[in-house]
Amino acid sequence: ETEVHGTCTKDDGVDCGSTSSSLEVSPIITKLDGVEVGHVQDVILGGKTHQMTTLSMKPQVLEIKHFLTDEECDHVVRLAKKDGMFDSVTNTPTKSGSVKVMDMNQDTALSLREFILTIENSFDIYLDEDDMLKMYSELGMDRNGDTEISREELHGQDPKSVIDWLTDYVDKRPYKKSRMSRQAWLYPSKIHDKILDEIQERVVSLVGLPRILIDKNDEFQVVQYGPKGHYHAHWDSGSWAEKYPCCHHVKSGARCKSCRFMTVLLYLNEVEGGGATAFPIANNETFNENSFRMSGKINLHRHCEDANLVVPAEKGKAIIWYNHHLDPTTGWVGEMDSFTLHGGCGVTSGHKWIANKWILVSDKRDKDLDPNFKPNRA
Numbered sequence: 001e002t003e004v005h006g007t008c009t010k011d012d013g014v015d016c017g018s019t020s021s022s023l024e025v026s027p028i029i030t031k032l033d034g035v036e037v038g039h040v041q042d043v044i045l046g047g048k049t050h051q052m053t054t055l056s057m058k059p060q061v062l063e064i065k066h067f068l069t070d071e072e073c074d075h076v077v078r079l080a081k082k083d084g085m086f087d088s089v090t091n092t093p094t095k096s097g098s099v100k101v102m103d104m105n106q107d108t109a110l111s112l113r114e115f116i117l118t119i120e121n122s123f124d125i126y127l128d129e130d131d132m133l134k135m136y137s138e139l140g141m142d143r144n145g146d147t148e149i150s151r152e153e154l155h156g157q158d159p160k161s162v163i164d165w166l167t168d169y170v171d172k173r174p175y176k177k178s179r180m181s182r183q184a185w186l187y188p189s190k191i192h193d194k195i196l197d198e199i200q201e202r203v204v205s206l207v208g209l210p211r212i213l214i215d216k217n218d219e220f221q222v223v224q225y226g227p228k229g230h231y232h233a234h235w236d237s238g239s240w241a242e243k244y245p246c247c248h249h250v251k252s253g254a255r256c257k258s259c260r261f262m263t264v265l266l267y268l269n270e271v272e273g274g275g276a277t278a279f280p281i282a283n284n285e286t287f288n289e290n291s292f293r294m295s296g297k298i299n300l301h302r303h304c305e306d307a308n309l310v311v312p313a314e315k316g317k318a319i320i321w322y323n324h325h326l327d328p329t330t331g332w333v334g335e336m337d338s339f340t341l342h343g344g345c346g347v348t349s350g351h352k353w354i355a356n357k358w359i360l361v362s363d364k365r366d367k368d369l370d371p372n373f374k375p376n377r378a
């Protein structure tokens with residue numbers, strides 16, 4: 001039955017709202033549909049047909065080989081080198097006094113894994129069991145040699161000696177940090193580069209999101225990993241439950257969370273050895289962060305091949321995924337999708353170059369869509 005317009009009354013409980021001419025339809029956020037794993041669909045971008053293959057549905061990860069030509073890849077690497085590459089820094093947990101002892105099973109002693117986790121959480125240092133045994137022996141910590149650190153053994157140790165040992169150890173072995181890479185930020189609106197603009201347009205056509213989201217946050221992050229370079233498993237975005245505002249809405253330096261609805265990852269070279277992108281918990285039924293961290297699988301030097309989804313780096317390929325669910329009631333972005341946990345596996349030989357293109361969306365829809373609200377730059 002067709003509804004007859006012009007008969008709206010408040011009594012019907014119908015929102016008479018505004019007339020159609022003044023009605024502003026807020027843009028909504030949508031996702032591409034991967035259908036099922038292995039599904040291949042054609043996407044036409046700038047007049048050229050590309051094939052998009054579904055690699056995973058939980059989270060949805062889509063792959064487009066030859067998204068960039070070899071020349072485009074080389075060009076982006078050149079632009080980044082010209083701009084200058086700097087060490088990547090992750091949000092390092094506080095080095096100040098408050099170390100949270102991770103006695104997971106509350107038996108008042110720290111197993112090797114529990115001590116490793118304590119160090120990971122407090123210092124952003126990812127050690128193996130061998131590293132820990134070296135520390136125990138060099139500091140004489142494990143007096144009875146049972147590889148457990150009892151409460152007495154822990155309290156008998158000057159915390160400063162442990163911190164000094166860790167600082168020295170990681171200074172000599174930077175690959176023990178959660179991330180080891182160099183990076184540059186490229187802003188198409190600043191550098192007016194024809195090829196970068198074309199790539200940007202291709203991304204806009206691919207994702208089908210309101211283009212203002214991409215125009216306002218137009219940057220690409222180009223990353224170079226050398227031998228032993230990696231990025232342990234992490235989330236690109238933050239949970240809505242985190243109370244801090246989105247980083248693209250605050251002045252830099254303020255405490256904030258990344259709000260990255262979508263990740264577009266571009267592979268810019270052939271890697272000689274290693275360097276895949278891994279999604280350790282893709283397709284898991286459930287996810288428990290504590291037991292995952294206890295398993296050590298966050299470490300993508302050691303556990304790359306244990307990941308449920310491993311995507312090899314191939315020059316020109318793009319993969320895309322959504323770091324958040326959609327909220328069907330608002331048509332906007334919802335809570336973060338934990339299954340997007342991912343990282344860059346260790347590079348075993350040669351270098352790896354990628355570009356990250358994040359599509360930033362916050363829980364403040366009006367700000368994101370307001371052309372006059374200028375975002376903060378990374």
Ligand SMILES: O=C(O)CCC(=O)C(=O)O
Pocket residue numbers: 223231236275276277278342343344345354356
């Ligand atoms: O290097 C990769 O494959 C993944 C990089 C990544 O996850 C990131 O830069 O956030």
Ligand SMILES: [Fe+2]
Pocket residue numbers: 234235236342343
């Ligand atoms: Fe990432």
